[in-house]
Amino acid sequence: MPRCDLVLLHAPSVYDFREKPILYGPVSDQIPSSPVFEMYPIGFTSLAEYLERAGYRVRIVNLAVRMLTDRNFDAEAMIAKLEAPVFGIDLHWMVHCHGSIEVARLVKKHHPQAKVLFGGFSASYWCRQLMGYPEIDYILRGDSTEEPLRQLIHCIQNKKEPEMVPNLVWRDSQNEIRENPFNHVPNDLSHVMQKHYVNTMRSVIRYRDLASYTPFAGWKDYPISAVFTCRGCTHNCTICGGSATTFRDSFSRPQPVFRSPEAVVRDIKQIARFSNGPAFVLGDLQQTKDDYTRELFRLLREKKIRNQLIFEVFEPAPKEFLQRLGQAAPDFCLEMSPESHDPEVRKAEGRHFTTEAMEQTFRDALDAGVSRIDIFFMMGIGKQTPQSALDTVEYCGHLLDRFGGDKRLFPFIAPLAPFLDPGSPAFENPEKHGYRVLFKTVEEHRQALVQPSWKYSLNYETEWMSREQLVETAYTAMIRLNSLKAEYGIISQEMAEAENQRLEAARDMRHTIDEIVVQSDKEALHNLKGEIDRINMSAHTHWEELKLPVGATPVRFLRSLLSWATGW
Numbered sequence: 001m002p003r004c005d006l007v008l009l010h011a012p013s014v015y016d017f018r019e020k021p022i023l024y025g026p027v028s029d030q031i032p033s034s035p036v037f038e039m040y041p042i043g044f045t046s047l048a049e050y051l052e053r054a055g056y057r058v059r060i061v062n063l064a065v066r067m068l069t070d071r072n073f074d075a076e077a078m079i080a081k082l083e084a085p086v087f088g089i090d091l092h093w094m095v096h097c098h099g100s101i102e103v104a105r106l107v108k109k110h111h112p113q114a115k116v117l118f119g120g121f122s123a124s125y126w127c128r129q130l131m132g133y134p135e136i137d138y139i140l141r142g143d144s145t146e147e148p149l150r151q152l153i154h155c156i157q158n159k160k161e162p163e164m165v166p167n168l169v170w171r172d173s174q175n176e177i178r179e180n181p182f183n184h185v186p187n188d189l190s191h192v193m194q195k196h197y198v199n200t201m202r203s204v205i206r207y208r209d210l211a212s213y214t215p216f217a218g219w220k221d222y223p224i225s226a227v228f229t230c231r232g233c234t235h236n237c238t239i240c241g242g243s244a245t246t247f248r249d250s251f252s253r254p255q256p257v258f259r260s261p262e263a264v265v266r267d268i269k270q271i272a273r274f275s276n277g278p279a280f281v282l283g284d285l286q287q288t289k290d291d292y293t294r295e296l297f298r299l300l301r302e303k304k305i306r307n308q309l310i311f312e313v314f315e316p317a318p319k320e321f322l323q324r325l326g327q328a329a330p331d332f333c334l335e336m337s338p339e340s341h342d343p344e345v346r347k348a349e350g351r352h353f354t355t356e357a358m359e360q361t362f363r364d365a366l367d368a369g370v371s372r373i374d375i376f377f378m379m380g381i382g383k384q385t386p387q388s389a390l391d392t393v394e395y396c397g398h399l400l401d402r403f404g405g406d407k408r409l410f411p412f413i414a415p416l417a418p419f420l421d422p423g424s425p426a427f428e429n430p431e432k433h434g435y436r437v438l439f440k441t442v443e444e445h446r447q448a449l450v451q452p453s454w455k456y457s458l459n460y461e462t463e464w465m466s467r468e469q470l471v472e473t474a475y476t477a478m479i480r481l482n483s484l485k486a487e488y489g490i491i492s493q494e495m496a497e498a499e500n501q502r503l504e505a506a507r508d509m510r511h512t513i514d515e516i517v518v519q520s521d522k523e524a525l526h527n528l529k530g531e532i533d534r535i536n537m538s539a540h541t542h543w544e545e546l547k548l549p550v551g552a553t554p555v556r557f558l559r560s561l562l563s564w565a566t567g568w
């Protein structure tokens with residue numbers, strides 16, 4: 001096998017999810033991942049690309065996707081086979097705190113001399129507690145770890161203590177935990193993602209292992225890609241662990257940093273070379289200055305990108321912005337997450353806009369030629385009672401009426417699950433926002449993830465909704481919304497029925513599990529494993545609704561190989 005300086009591993013949410021009977025619930029219905037959360041952070045490709053440019057060899061292994069797509073895939077054997085002096089494991093999303101720590105343990109078991117490094121938002125937030133796990137040697141904090149990681153690998157290869165590596169938390173030779181200054185927070189991102197798709201392709205070929213680079217199960221048929229425009233956020237949503245205050249307090253970033261319009265369009269162009277799938281432009285462009293969006297839109301027009309582009313707005317957008325967007329990216333899609341129809345609930349969530357302004361945005365986007373608008377509502381948030389969540393669904397009916405049943409409007413509703421984000425304003429000041437945080441340590445979250453049903457995994461409840469109420473309301477609201485969407489012809493009757501059948505089955509199952517929990521009957525739970533798995537995996541059919549058309553050859557492998565060979 002060719003030399004490797006760093007292996008980046010992505011774990012499933014729960015390491016032994018194939019053995020444990022766990023009813024996951026609708027925790028990942030609105031993203032490409034299954035409840036195993038098999039998608040690795042976009043930062044993996046950025047870290048790999050940066051290090052490859054610096055002369056190191058990096059391999060990405062998405063263990064989660066391999067375990068999910070191949071029942072016989074032996075993750076431990078794969079870990080044992082890999083050879084590298086450093087293994088980086090993401091703990092970006094808290095939902096991986098079971099799997100990531102388990103994978104770290106296996107790395108140490110098979111490679112006692114190798115170093116184990118953690119990184120990502122959750123690793124940054126929980127760094128002190130995590131250092132209590134003996135399998136973790138290093139944690140790199142922050143949203144921009146490319147350069148610190150290069151320095152760390154240099155130290156490891158040259159057997160130097162990493163005292164000067166910024167953002168690093170580490171254990172020194174005396175077994176003391178050391179925290180280096182957290183001061184690498186770049187205000188310019190021109191050093192990252194310069195040629196990342198080319199470098200990714202090179203590694204795929206070098207290690208002859210496309211399967212391990214796959215971002216999520218089903219990616220080959222629906223290769224949606226993400227293009228990040230910024231690190232940080234100007235907004236401060238109450239439940240968000242990526243809000244302005246979380247970035248400031250937990251990731252040392254006082255304000256967001258934006259990539260240049262050229263870099264963003266370069267990424268989109270690179271994606272277009274190997275994929276016909278949509279590209280999701282992450283981050284509301286309205287956060288930038290007007291001349292930024294003008295330049296970005298100009299470049300998009302000039303490059304004539306054929307892939308469908310998805311944009312998101314965090315707040316209502318002016319008509320002129322949407323028109324310019326429509327001209328730059330005809331056929332564009334728009335996403336917005338008002339979370340609730342009720343202005344009071346929205347305000348408590350940190351979204352200070354009126355229903356009129358929101359509906360005007362939908363109107364203007366439709367007029368600007370949007371091909372679809374995905375509207376996301378959430379259940380379990382502050383000031384929201386079960387009735388209020390159900391009223392949100394009825395509001396969706398009103399919205400569809402108001403727009404004459406326009407089939408480009410796609411409302412969705414889902415629970416805030418399984419976790420309230422660590423570091424979010426609500427997690428940090430639960431009383432102020434009417435939340436009760438039930439788990440306060442990494443270990444409690446780890447244990448929560450292996451509970452038999454998602455009701456017991458939820459790490460919070462609110463003054464207005466208990467965990468029990470949230471779970472019950474979630475099923476009722478989602479079933480009702482599916483029926484509504486079928487009534488308006490937004491989804492087919494068959495899809496609504498299939499969706500509702502699996503939601504009903506999940507609801508029945510969660511009641512059965514509640515009874516088993518009361519009786520502490522482990523054997524009865526194990527006997528349900530097959531049925532629970534069937535419900536868990538069929539839960540993912542919901543994602544079908546969010547897909548856009550991608551044509552007959554979604555991924556162009558030959559073209560990618562050619563690009564690699566010619567160095568782009």
Ligand code: B12
Pocket residue numbers: 027028029030031032033036037038039040041042043044046047088089090091092093094095117118119120121122140142143144145146149226228230231232233239240241242243282417418421422
């Ligand atoms: C884009 C985004 C997504 C995209 C993910 C695209 C992708 N593949 O990364 C989508 C929409 C799919 C998504 C899904 C989810 N998301 Co999200 N997401 C975001 C968002 C809006 C931006 C993240 C971003 O820009 N990252 C770019 C940079 C900062 O990160 P990065 O490049 O990936 O990684 C850098 C560092 O984090 C670090 N790093 C990361 N991993 C590692 C590993 C090692 C070893 C090292 C050294 C460093 C390192 O270095 C990288 C480069 O320097 C944030 C909110 C925000 N404002 O930040 C939420 C956020 C990260 N998501 C969050 C959550 C909860 C989720 C979901 C669990 C939601 C759900 N229940 O469905 C899922 C999980 C998906 C999965 N794994 O399957 C929370 C996380 C809170 C927490 N601490 O757990 C956030 C903070 C806010 C939120 N609620 O949306 N998300």
Ligand code: SF4
Pocket residue numbers: 233234235236237240241242243244314
């Ligand atoms: S949820 Fe709010 S704070 Fe978080 S990334 Fe989106 S707009 Fe920013």
